[in-house]
Amino acid sequence: MTYYEDFSPGSNRLPPRSWVRSSAPVLSLNGDWKFKLWPHADAPLEDPAEWDTLPVPSHWVLHGDGRYGRPIYTNIKYPFPVDPPYVPDENPTGDHFRTFTLPDWGIDRFVLRFDGVESTFKVWVNGTEVGVGKGSRLATEFDVTDLLAPGENTLLVRVHQWSAATYLEDQDQWWLPGIFRDVTLLGRPSKRIDDVWLQASFTDGHGVVTPEVSGSFPITLSVPELDVSVTWQSPSEVAPLEVGSVEPWSAESPRLYDCSVASAGESVHLRLGFRTVRIDGDQFLVNERKVMFYGVNRHETHPVLGRVFDLDHARRDLLLMKQHNINAIRTSHYPPDPRVLELCDELGLWVMLECDLETHGFEFDPSITDNPSEDVRWREQFLDRMERTVERDKNHPSIVIWSLGNECATGRNMAAMAQWTHERDPGRPVHFERDHASAYTDMHSRMYATLSELAVIATTGNASEGNLRPEEAVRQRNRPFVHCEYGHAMGNGPGSLADYQAVYEQYPRLHGGFIWEWRDHGILTKTADGTPFYAYGGDFGEVVHDGNFVMDGMVLPDGTPSPGLAEYAAVIAPIVFGDEPGTLRSRYHSIDTAAVQFTWRREDDGVEVGRGELEVFPVPAGESGRFELPPEALDVAASGETWLTLEAVSGHVVGSRQYQLSSRPSVSLVRAKGLGGAVFDPRTGSLLRIGNVEITGPRLELYRAPTDNDIRAGGWMWHERGLDRLEHRVRDILIGDDSITVSMRVAAATAARCVEVTYHWFGVEDGVALRVDAVPSQGWDCTWPRLGVRFELPSVEEASWFGTGPLESYSDSSTAAQVGRFTSSVDDLNVVYSKPQETGHRPQLRSLELDGRLRIDTVPDRTGHRPGFSLSRHTPQQIAAAAHPYELPSSDRVYLFVDNAQHGLGSAACGPDVLPQHANWPAAHTFTLLFRA
Numbered sequence: 025m026t027y028y029e030d031f032s033p034g035s036n037r038l039p040p041r042s043w044v045r046s047s048a049p050v051l052s053l054n055g056d057w058k059f060k061l062w063p064h065a066d067a068p069l070e071d072p073a074e075w076d077t078l079p080v081p082s083h084w085v086l087h088g089d090g091r092y093g094r095p096i097y098t099n100i101k102y103p104f105p106v107d108p109p110y111v112p113d114e115n116p117t118g119d120h121f122r123t124f125t126l127p128d129w130g131i132d133r134f135v136l137r138f139d140g141v142e143s144t145f146k147v148w149v150n151g152t153e154v155g156v157g158k159g160s161r162l163a164t165e166f167d168v169t170d171l172l173a174p175g176e177n178t179l180l181v182r183v184h185q186w187s188a189a190t191y192l193e194d195q196d197q198w199w200l201p202g203i204f205r206d207v208t209l210l211g212r213p214s215k216r217i218d219d220v221w222l223q224a225s226f227t228d229g230h231g232v233v234t235p236e237v238s239g240s241f242p243i244t245l246s247v248p249e250l251d252v253s254v255t256w257q258s259p260s261e262v263a264p265l266e267v268g269s270v271e272p273w274s275a276e277s278p279r280l281y282d283c284s285v286a287s288a289g290e291s292v293h294l295r296l297g298f299r300t301v302r303i304d305g306d307q308f309l310v311n312e313r314k315v316m317f318y319g320v321n322r323h324e325t326h327p328v329l330g331r332v333f334d335l336d337h338a339r340r341d342l343l344l345m346k347q348h349n350i351n352a353i354r355t356s357h358y359p360p361d362p363r364v365l366e367l368c369d370e371l372g373l374w375v376m377l378e379c380d381l382e383t384h385g386f387e388f389d390p391s392i393t394d395n396p397s398e399d400v401r402w403r404e405q406f407l408d409r410m411e412r413t414v415e416r417d418k419n420h421p422s423i424v425i426w427s428l429g430n431e432c433a434t435g436r437n438m439a440a441m442a443q444w445t446h447e448r449d450p451g452r453p454v455h456f457e458r459d460h461a462s463a464y465t466d467m468h469s470r471m472y473a474t475l476s477e478l479a480v481i482a483t484t485g486n487a488s489e490g491n492l493r494p495e496e497a498v499r500q501r502n503r504p505f506v507h508c509e510y511g512h513a514m515g516n517g518p519g520s521l522a523d524y525q526a527v528y529e530q531y532p533r534l535h536g537g538f539i540w541e542w543r544d545h546g547i548l549t550k551t552a553d554g555t556p557f558y559a560y561g562g563d564f565g566e567v568v569h570d571g572n573f574v575m576d577g578m579v580l581p582d583g584t585p586s587p588g589l590a591e592y593a594a595v596i597a598p599i600v601f602g603d604e605p606g607t608l609r610s611r612y613h614s615i616d617t618a619a620v621q622f623t624w625r626r627e628d629d630g631v632e633v634g635r636g637e638l639e640v641f642p643v644p645a646g647e648s649g650r651f652e653l654p655p656e657a658l659d660v661a662a663s664g665e666t667w668l669t670l671e672a673v674s675g676h677v678v679g680s681r682q683y684q685l686s687s688r689p690s691v692s693l694v695r696a697k698g699l700g701g702a703v704f705d706p707r708t709g710s711l712l713r714i715g716n717v718e719i720t721g722p723r724l725e726l727y728r729a730p731t732d733n734d735i736r737a738g739g740w741m742w743h744e745r746g747l748d749r750l751e752h753r754v755r756d757i758l759i760g761d762d763s764i765t766v767s768m769r770v771a772a773a774t775a776a777r778c779v780e781v782t783y784h785w786f787g788v789e790d791g792v793a794l795r796v797d798a799v800p801s802q803g804w805d806c807t808w809p810r811l812g813v814r815f816e817l818p819s820v821e822e823a824s825w826f827g828t829g830p831l832e833s834y835s836d837s838s839t840a841a842q843v844g845r846f847t848s849s850v851d852d853l854n855v856v857y858s859k860p861q862e863t864g865h866r867p868q869l870r871s872l873e874l875d876g877r878l879r880i881d882t883v884p885d886r887t888g889h890r891p892g893f894s895l896s897r898h899t900p901q902q903i904a905a906a907a908h909p910y911e912l913p914s915s916d917r918v919y920l921f922v923d924n925a926q927h928g929l930g931s932a933a934c935g936p937d938v939l940p941q942h943a944n945w946p947a948a949h950t951f952t953l954l955f956r957a
């Protein structure tokens with residue numbers, strides 16, 4: 025068996041240890057290396073003089089313009105035949121070569137460290153084989169002391185894209201081979217610190233440091249801020265240390281204490297965060313308080329670099345999370361670059377740290393039976409991965425849960441990993457979603473459970489997992505529940521985040537969850553004619569791929585936060601203003617509201633008429649409070665709508681709510697002579713212009729360009745029923761002096777089911793009004809994506825409106841939307857999803873102005889409901905036909921959609937469909953608009 029097809033975890037490696045900041049000398053071996061790509065694994069060792077140049081760290085498929093192959097995207101399936109542990113003979117193999125001058129460190133040991141190489145690699149120093157490394161997102165160290173010589177040394181690293189290890193790395197992401205994390209030569213002093221682990225716990229205001237140190241004694245631990253300095257002469261003296269009164273670490277208050285651990289030859293710097301993690305029954309507690317996870321799944325992904333780490337990029341992303349009230353990360357589905365954990369410690373994020381392990385592709389084809397989780401031949405490699413995961417990152421206070429991996433079958437190898445972890449680190453619970461019976465892990469976990477399943481999980485136990493023996497069900501029921509993935513953020517969506525949050529808060533056993541996922545994985549590339557775009561599966565000519573399923577983040581590939589992220593921020597905001605103005609509830613885990621500034625703002629018809637600060641007595645973590653509103657905050661205007669907005673800010677918005685104090689619609693339709701300057705085509709009854717503003721329509725529209733969620737839900741029915749190709753037949757036109765009434769029948773080819781529509785135009789004071797009556801025939805059996813009318817204008821650049829905004833919103837994703845006055849360019853109204861789809865709907869429109877030339881008001885119905893609007897340079901049919909934004913035809917038109925109803929979003933791309941209360945089923949609709957040019 026070849027080394028890249030055997031079951032071993034590697035060879036000749038040093039035992040895993042903590043990633044720390046050390047005073048010992050280091051030489052970065054990052055930079056330009058010589059590179060040669062072979063089409064197969066068993067290539068000769070060549071003279072590198074003629075090779076190309078490739079930067080390290082990198083993925084070779086993201087360099088060389090296709091000369092070194094291209095990225096491949098698959099979700100569950102392996103991109104080659106499932107034949108473990110064998111891989112195809114066509115196995116791209118990259119030889120990486122460089123020289124370096126051995127520094128004169130006066131040191132006796134040298135360690136060569138690789139922080140991440142995908143997937144299996146072999147190393148030679150000065151022509152002598154060093155060892156083999158596996159575990160792409162785990163660190164590997166080799167002792168190379170005896171192979172180095174003074175002066176120039178050579179280093180050759182042969183990296184195989186496919187290996188037996190690939191079977192354990194089937195995460196849903198791009199396949200990106202290469203030396204993609206740092207390569208370093210470490211000088212190891214003779215009097216060194218071999219490894220250190222400082223567990224800093226917190227009880228009743230006091231800190232205890234439990235040290236585990238190996239190396240050359242005496243060793244001194246100091247925490248200057250706590251006046252702690254203790255020297256141990258020998259390992260037997262190392263013992264837990266009470267450090268007196270400390271401030272605890274939490275995601276909200278990430279208090280860190282600088283600390284050093286020093287031997288005669290090396291000093292290691294750590295930052296202590298005092299916190300105690302504990303499970304009590306079905307409660308997950310940190311510092312004795314329940315933690316609710318407002319989390320996201322975070323992959324390592326960068327549009328240009330792939331999984332190569334970029335500190336600024338990572339920091340910006342984590343700050344963006346914090347600014348959106350996110351408090352937790354699951355490192356899906358492998359340990360990130362070690363610096364990510366330093367950032368989490370410092371910025372404050374609860375972390376579920378996951379091992380680099382997924383074998384999902386074994387589930388893809390039912391004929392595959394030899395799942396690695398149960399197969400003892402893989403046991404050593406499973407355990408090795410978990411040990412390296414825990415050992416590397418064990419010092420970080422932000423890590424509060426270890427996760428064994430993702431989407432492997434349950435089995436004895438998983439159980440062995442859990443057992444090892446429990447023994448090694450009793451201070452953190454172990455998670456693995458597929459341990460449905462809670463046989464060896466500490467939390468019950470699911471992905472994409474529906475709301476009703478959650479209610480069952482939270483009460484009688486999880487029936488849907490089936491086949492659980494009664495005692496297993498009991499065990500599972502007595503574990504804290506965490507939703508390790510939910511809210512699939514693919515394209516426009518997800519819907520129902522507020523519904524999920526309500527359920528999490530209803531049942532004590534539930535601990536929130538982690539949105540799938542933080543960021544789209546689009547790779548910045550170019551079309552043949554040089555147009556840049558973000559690529560997804562299939563864009564690199566892959567034989568098998570999973571299309572745009574890799575574009576499912578709350579942040580677009582270019583870093584733009586999506587409306588879904590704004591929605592999440594609003595849903596999970598730490599300050600929740602109560603139904604009654606002057607009340608609030610805190611969702612904070614451990615801080616009070618002392619640092620929060622509270623303000624009020626009052627608007628009459630969207631125009632600010634007052635604002636001020638509010639005095640709110642600090643509300644303790646997790647509690648409720650009351651505060652006074654000044655009388656002028658609650659004044660009501662004589663006409664129009666009055667809104668009170670309360671806002672809580674602590675660096676960013678941490679809570680906001682609007683209260684409608686009065687609603688006296690100001691639109692009243694007083695009939696008048698003429699048609700307000702509107703001109704119609706006498707043959708079709710269609711509007712041609714109003715005054716000198718060219719505008720044609722209306723045209724009934726039932727179709728929207730399916731969102732990614734629509735496509736995987738009832739969206740195919742919309743095409744089946746022809747909603748995208750409706751035909752419009754004029755049945756009757758009635759032209760009067762001050763009105764025109766057009767009756768139409770709208771239906772699709774082959775179908776008898778139809779919608780009868782009447783457009784009734786009539787003159788009103790300073791304008792023309794349109795009443796739309798739409799009545800469906802019998803026989804409709806699918807939802808309607810929208811019920812609205814479309815107008816066409818030659819061009820519009822800017823829209824100002826009084827309604828909901830600033831971003832798009834839909835009935836099941838409307839927590840972030842506020843009522844107010846907004847202005848935007850037409851292009852900025854819409855989100856550039858990497859796969860074009862429905863975007864830009866803003867419900868409850870009061871009034872819209874286009875380029876200051878045309879004004880359209882809506883009239884509320886008896887329930888106060890009003891239509892919403894969107895503006896687009898393309899029709900839904902054009903948008904649906906485009907796979908990428910660059911495929912949209914150029915356009916000199918603008919389409920205005922006024923929708924009386926839109927279907928919700930749901931998250932059926934992976935999870936539940938639109939809830940019944942947000943679904944748009946065929947029904948009769950009437951709505952009235954007022955046009956003024």
Ligand code: GAL
Nearest residue numbers: 099196430431509540576934
């Ligand atoms: C889950 C999986 C994730 C991702 C997601 C769908 O099953 O754990 O890695 O594939 O579905 O996008």
